[in-house]
Amino acid sequence: MSDTLARILADKYEEVRERSAAMPLAEVESQARHASPPRDFTGALCAAVAEGRVGLIAEIKRASPSGGLIREPFEPAELARAYEAAGAACLSVLTDAPWFQGDLGHMVQARAACSLPVLRKDFMVHPWQVFEARAMGADAILLILAALSDEQAQELEDVARSLDMAVLAEVHDQRELDRALGLETRLIGVNNRNLKTLVTDLATSDELIPLIPADRIPVGESGIRTPEDVRRMCRAGARCLLVGEHLLRQPDVEAAARELINAI
Ligand SMILES: O=C(O)c1ccccc1NCC(=O)[C@H](O)[C@H](O)COP(=O)(O)O
Numbered sequence: 001m002s003d004t005l006a007r008i009l010a011d012k013y014e015e016v017r018e019r020s021a022a023m024p025l026a027e028v029e030s031q032a033r034h035a036s037p038p039r040d041f042t043g044a045l046c047a048a049v050a051e052g053r054v055g056l057i058a059e060i061k062r063a064s065p066s067g068g069l070i071r072e073p074f075e076p077a078e079l080a081r082a083y084e085a086a087g088a089a090c091l092s093v094l095t096d097a098p099w100f101q102g103d104l105g106h107m108v109q110a111r112a113a114c115s116l117p118v119l120r121k122d123f124m125v126h127p128w129q130v131f132e133a134r135a136m137g138a139d140a141i142l143l144i145l146a147a148l149s150d151e152q153a154q155e156l157e158d159v160a161r162s163l164d165m166a167v168l169a170e171v172h173d174q175r176e177l178d179r180a181l182g183l184e185t186r187l188i189g190v191n192n193r194n195l196k197t198l199v200t201d202l203a204t205s206d207e208l209i210p211l212i213p214a215d216r217i218p219v220g221e222s223g224i225r226t227p228e229d230v231r232r233m234c235r236a237g238a239r240c241l242l243v244g245e246h247l248l249r250q251p252d253v254e255a256a257a258r259e260l261i262n263a264i
Contacts, residue, residue, distance in 0.1 A: 004065050005195040009147055011098050012123045020128045028128060031135035032163055039117035041090055041140040041166035042187060045217060048089040049239045054230060054261045057119065057219065058083035059244030060110050061094035062101040066198040069101075071248045076106040077113035079253060084114040086257035090140070092119040092242055095133075104136050111137050119168060123147055130159045140166035143183075145176040146195055157183050168219060168242075177208055186217045189242065193222040202232060209236040227263035234264050 020028075045055035060083075062074045080091055093110050094102035102122070111118045120138035124130060125147065133141055141160050143153050153169070160167050167185040171177045172194060180188055190208045193200045200223035212218045217240060220233035225246040233241055243260060250256035 003196045004198055005144075005146060008065075008096070008099050008123055009125065012096070012125055015098075016126045016128060019132075020126070025128055025131070028131040028135055032131040032133075035135050035137065038134070038139040038164050038166075039115070041117035041119065042217070044089040044117050045187075045219075045240045048087075052264075053087060053089075054234075054264055055090075055219075055240035056083075056086075056088040056257060056261050057090045057092050057240065057242040058086075058088040058247060058257055059092040059094070059121065059242060060106060061121070061244055061248065062106075063099075064094075064245065065099050066193070066200075067245050070245055076110040079248075080110035080113040080116065082254040083247075083257055084116050086254045087261045088116060088257055089240075090117045090119060092121045092142075092244070095120055095122045104132070107138060108136055111139075117166070119166075124156055125152065127155060127159045130156055130163070130165070134163045134165055138165065140168060140187075142168050142170055142189070143185075144170045144191075144195070145179050146170075146172060150179055150182065153179070153183060157185060170221065171208065172204060174208065174211065177211060181213070181216070186215065187219060187240075188212050188216045189219040189221045190238070191221045192224075202229060205233055205236045205238060209233070209238050212237065224260070227259060230260050230263035239264070 048055040093107040094100040117139040119140040120133040168187045169180040170189040192204045209218045218238040219240040220238040221242040
């Protein structure tokens, strides 16, 4: 099967089935509603942009389907501190285990090591995962429109909003963008990576970001490596960027993040 997203989702539904059997929804919801308040993810991005900087969402991931093993040794807390020192606005932490060697513990460690708001980067398909994310400290979740029906996306957004979490709605084509604009979130991520084929092309952002209405906040995602890539995303209309692999492959992640933040 060549559709990577479909394979990931099949595993994810099974994982959620097992985990929710071990802890009932009401229990994980109660933990989420009693967690300490979330950090302001959207506000941190807006503040960076208002100060004339790139609003960088710096990613923490050990591995990925397209990149294989990306960083070893892998120290989420150290990476979080380096990203914060560089001036990143927010963090994104992969928590999917089978495909990214991620773990909710990575998110907990990263968030505890800094004051930045943190996105739980995973394949969210059920409210149980949103409650779990908040219970473990997440300030924001990702909703991948390619992985969700309109009804699912709306339900997950409603749960996140009820917990004061931010939502990053991710799209890869115009149809998904139109659907994302039916949600209330202001954060619209344009993923340059096709999650079916894993091919990355920054032209996706050139095409879609100009179509995003001015009352939303476009976020360019994936395949961003150089200061010129950053300027290209800015020319398209996105001053907020989500960057992972390029940073994580550098020995000095702080310098690498600073180079991208200061590219405009
Ligand atoms: O990165 C992958 O191979 C991948 C495969 C299937 C689904 C999602 C995938 N990645 C998630 C992301 O979109 C990236 O982690 C994120 O946008 C950062 O991209 P990059 O800077 O290229 O690491």
